Amino acid sequence: MSNTDVLLMAHLMRRAGFGANKGELDKLVENGYDKTVDYMLDNDPNIPVSEYMIRRYQPDYGASLGSTTNGANWMYRMIWSDFPLREKVALFWHGIFATGYAKLANGKVLHDQIKMLLKHGMGNYQNLLVELSRDPAMIIWLDNCESHKGAINENYGRELLELFSMGTGNYTEEDIKEASRAFTGWTIANSDYMTLKCQRDSVWPYGRLSMHFEYNPDDHDEEEKTFLGETGNFNGEDIIKIICEQKATAKFISRHLYSFFVADEPPVPEWPYKEPNDPEAIEMLSKVYFDSGYDIKEMLRFLFKSDFFKSEDVWNKRVKSPVELVAGTLRLTKEFNRPSRDQYFTTLNAQYMGQWMMSPPSVEGWHWGTEWLDSGTLVERVNFSSSSLGNKDNIGVKEIINNIKSSLDSPIDSEKLVDASLEQLGALSTSENTRSILIDYADSNLDSSEEINDEEIAELLKFVGAMPEYQRS
Amino acid sequence: MTTISSKIKYKNTMGLAAMQGRGFYYPMDLAFDSSEKIYVLGRGHDGDPRGCRIVVMDMNEEYYGTFGSFGNETGQFIWPSSIAVNSKDNLFISDEATNKITVMSKEGNYISSFGEFGSDNGQFDGPNGLAFDHDDNLYVVDHRNGRVQVFDEDGKFIRKFGKPGDLSGELNLPWGITIDSKNNLYIADWGNHRIQEFSNDGDFIKSIGSYGKKDTDLIHPSDVAVDLKGNVFVTDWGNHRFKAFNQNGDLIYSTRGEATLSKWAHDFLNTNIEEKEARSKSKLVFELPGFDKDPHEESSHVEKYFWSPTSITFYKGEIIIVDSNRHRLPVYLVS
Numbered sequence: 001m002s003n004t005d006v007l008l009m010a011h012l013m014r015r016a017g018f019g020a021n022k023g024e025l026d027k028l029v030e031n032g033y034d035k036t037v038d039y040m041l042d043n044d045p046n047i048p049v050s051e052y053m054i055r056r057y058q059p060d061y062g063a064s065l066g067s068t069t070n071g072a073n074w075m076y077r078m079i080w081s082d083f084p085l086r087e088k089v090a091l092f093w094h095g096i097f098a099t100g101y102a103k104l105a106n107g108k109v110l111h112d113q114i115k116m117l118l119k120h121g122m123g124n125y126q127n128l129l130v131e132l133s134r135d136p137a138m139i140i141w142l143d144n145c146e147s148h149k150g151a152i153n154e155n156y157g158r159e160l161l162e163l164f165s166m167g168t169g170n171y172t173e174e175d176i177k178e179a180s181r182a183f184t185g186w187t188i189a190n191s192d193y194m195t196l197k198c199q200r201d202s203v204w205p206y207g208r209l210s211m212h213f214e215y216n217p218d219d220h221d222e223e224e225k226t227f228l229g230e231t232g233n234f235n236g237e238d239i240i241k242i243i244c245e246q247k248a249t250a251k252f253i254s255r256h257l258y259s260f261f262v263a264d265e266p267p268v269p270e271w272p273y274k275e276p277n278d279p280e281a282i283e284m285l286s287k288v289y290f291d292s293g294y295d296i297k298e299m300l301r302f303l304f305k306s307d308f309f310k311s312e313d314v315w316n317k318r319v320k321s322p323v324e325l326v327a328g329t330l331r332l333t334k335e336f337n338r339p340s341r342d343q344y345f346t347t348l349n350a351q352y353m354g355q356w357m358m359s360p361p362s363v364e365g366w367h368w369g370t371e372w373l374d375s376g377t378l379v380e381r382v383n384f385s386s387s388s389l390g391n392k393d394n395i396g397v398k399e400i401i402n403n404i405k406s407s408l409d410s411p412i413d414s415e416k417l418v419d420a421s422l423e424q425l426g427a428l429s430t431s432e433n434t435r436s437i438l439i440d441y442a443d444s445n446l447d448s449s450e451e452i453n454d455e456e457i458a459e460l461l462k463f464v465g466a467m468p469e470y471q472r473s
Numbered sequence: 474m475t476t477i478s479s480k481i482k483y484k485n486t487m488g489l490a491a492m493q494g495r496g497f498y499y500p501m502d503l504a505f506d507s508s509e510k511i512y513v514l515g516r517g518h519d520g521d522p523r524g525c526r527i528v529v530m531d532m533n534e535e536y537y538g539t540f541g542s543f544g545n546e547t548g549q550f551i552w553p554s555s556i557a558v559n560s561k562d563n564l565f566i567s568d569e570a571t572n573k574i575t576v577m578s579k580e581g582n583y584i585s586s587f588g589e590f591g592s593d594n595g596q597f598d599g600p601n602g603l604a605f606d607h608d609d610n611l612y613v614v615d616h617r618n619g620r621v622q623v624f625d626e627d628g629k630f631i632r633k634f635g636k637p638g639d640l641s642g643e644l645n646l647p648w649g650i651t652i653d654s655k656n657n658l659y660i661a662d663w664g665n666h667r668i669q670e671f672s673n674d675g676d677f678i679k680s681i682g683s684y685g686k687k688d689t690d691l692i693h694p695s696d697v698a699v700d701l702k703g704n705v706f707v708t709d710w711g712n713h714r715f716k717a718f719n720q721n722g723d724l725i726y727s728t729r730g731e732a733t734l735s736k737w738a739h740d741f742l743n744t745n746i747e748e749k750e751a752r753s754k755s756k757l758v759f760e761l762p763g764f765d766k767d768p769h770e771e772s773s774h775v776e777k778y779f780w781s782p783t784s785i786t787f788y789k790g791e792i793i794i795v796d797s798n799r800h801r802l803p804v805y806l807v808s
Contacts, residue, residue: 060518190755205738210773344519
């Protein structure tokens with residue numbers, strides 16, 4: 001296998017998952033790039049530890065009295081799934097269809113939304129938008145339960161068009177009103193009681209209650225509506241059907257996919273005024289959108305196999321989001337092979353770095369790219385990755401250290417040690433400058449007359465975790 | 474709901490969700506002392522350990538206070554799992570995170586502790602279910618070691634039985650345990666989806682249940698209780714049901730749950746009128762639109778259903794169930 005094959009596979013696994021170690025990459029390269037893409041897209045992931053096991057030890061991971069245990073449960077899936085593409089796609093949609101604890105105060109309902117994204121996120125986009133419109137977290141978050149026949153609340157209609165499908169500049173204020181009328185009657189069961197419990201963060205009398213969609217035909221506006229130039233007695237499904245037929249929608253979703261999986265685009269509010277960085281790629285993805293009947297899975301298949309994705313120009317250019325950084329590191333260190341109280345606190349690191357799962361800062365979700373980095377979050381990121389990779393007691397770190405030792409001959413050559421370390425951490429590419437810093441570090445800290453010990457390698461891994469390249473995907 | 478025997482009837486529900494004070498936050502188990510006070514062991518959750526405490530109450534929902542707290546110090550707990558009371562009214566509490574059994578007075582004073590991580594005699598890997606036999610010997614389900622260890626009241630190791638596996642007499646991550654009038658042991662063999670009966674010496678006698686969603690099946694049972702007639706009561710944790718079997722292992726009762734408002738819950742709603750009013754206009758029982766036939770999800774929607782029941786106790790003709798995710802104690806009468 002060529003080094004380029006390994007580097008390309010490492011790129012795929014960082015973007016379509018949370019990274020892979022050398023052993024995993026070697027197996028995947030043997031299997032072949034296209035087959036790996038197809039396997040990830042066409043098979044359910046294998047998650048070796050069941051939900052039963054998690055709930056036995058950590059009941060709040062299933063019942064969600066707290067505001068953060070739902071995210072910690074999701075993190076288990078991210079670190080245990082053999083191919084966490086489904087998690088990655090759900091994380092992608094979670095950043096777009098942002099709903100959060102601040103308003104909902106019900107971690108179970110938020111968790112249920114993530115499960116919906118896991119189930120439908122790689123399916124048909126039209127179906128996904130219908131499911132989203134029926135999702136209790138979204139209905140409360142954007143007040144559709146407060147939108148009534150003759151007295152609409154425009155929040156959901158507006159964000160459906162602006163943030164979830166077409167982007168500004170492609171519809172009118174009147175279209176928002178008409179879409180909102182079409183979604184009247186789309187509410188949740190017991191909406192008064194449920195919203196009151198959300199407002200009060202009430203767990204009484206007997207803990208959280210999940211919520212479910214309810215269609216109230218008596219509260220639905222049955223009059224004729226005109227939306228994006230079409231007229232009829234539209235219901236919500238009709239509005240979504242019309243939305244999905246729009247070129248603007250194809251472009252909007254393609255640009256989101258490109259920005260998340262390929263290379264950072266400008267923030268969404270700038271999209272009406274700034275052309276995509278790679279208009280040809282967006283054009284091709286838009287074509288797949290229509291050719292496949294709005295199938296997200298087929299768009300991803302095309303994207304991962306495209307030249308613009310495989311191009312070395314986009315490797316290691318994206319700043320890992322905090323969740324990507326934490327999940328990727330924990331997959332390497334394997335420090336949680338069964339439910340553990342420590343996992344909860346480790347997951348909170350993503351929050352300290354600026355990404356509180358299931359509580360994005362606004363309806364716009366998180367701003368990605370270099371906005372993840374400031375002087376505070378960078379320190380958190382470096383401290384986290386260094387301490388995890390440098391802990392030789394972690395099972396995965398032990399394996400990495402043993403693999404490094406067995407791949408090197410005595411006396412230890414610093415250059416070979418650094419290259420072996422980078423390779424074991426998932427074919428990590430560095431600049432020549434970074435590599436020379438690591439080699440200098442190894443030169444000055446290793447006693448070449450002695451057999452290298454685990455502590456010395458762990459210290460080097462800790463140093464790698466602090467390198468800028470480790471923070472990138 | 475499936476009901477076969479009319480000799481088991483729902484009576485009432487006790488408790489309330491409360492992160493501190495009067496109420497529970499993920500209760501795991503309970504035990505009675507000789508004065509019929511109930512000690513309800515709470516776990517809390519990793520994001521809020523205030524629920525990690527022991528609430529003292531009685532069957533009339535009289536509240537006597539709390540003691541115990543989260544932490545690593547003596548008399549504190551991380552992941553408390555089970556509680557039992559010996560003939561001297563001392564409380565024994567297992568902690569599957571610290572691998573210790575802590576002994577406390579019924580007033581909540583720390584007395585002693587024993588146990589550490591490991592697989593040697595007297596060591597534990599996740600101690601949970603506890604029960605005393607007629608001689609005041611303590612049986613500890615050492616769940617990740619797949620065995621039961623027996624100790625005297627001073628915590629001195631006496632003997633052990635069981636090994637990990639799925640054959641008769643073997644155990645897979647067992648949880649609750651009880652001892653009947655003949656000193657036989659019943660263990661909720663969680664990972665093998667069955668209840669196993671053993672002699673006091675640890676010889677296998679019989680097994681009830683196997684994996685499945687039918688009424689006669691079990692999914693990950695958490696605990697077991699036995700009455701004087703030999704009827705076996707089970708918290709079918711994974712099916713989120715309470716089930717009863719006769720001594721031949723035939724199903725005699727199965728219910729999804731019919732919890733009602735407790736005295737404490739009424740108190741809460743009477744002081745929170747807006748919630749009471751909104752609740753009174755709500756339809757809290759409904760036909761469910763799917764949920765992939767997952768009873769965990771159904772229970773998260775329908776408040777009266779059991780949601781991860783973790784413990785079951787037979788006491789003077791009544792069955793008290795710890796309905797953990799709903800932070801309450803439904804009570805059933807057995808005639």
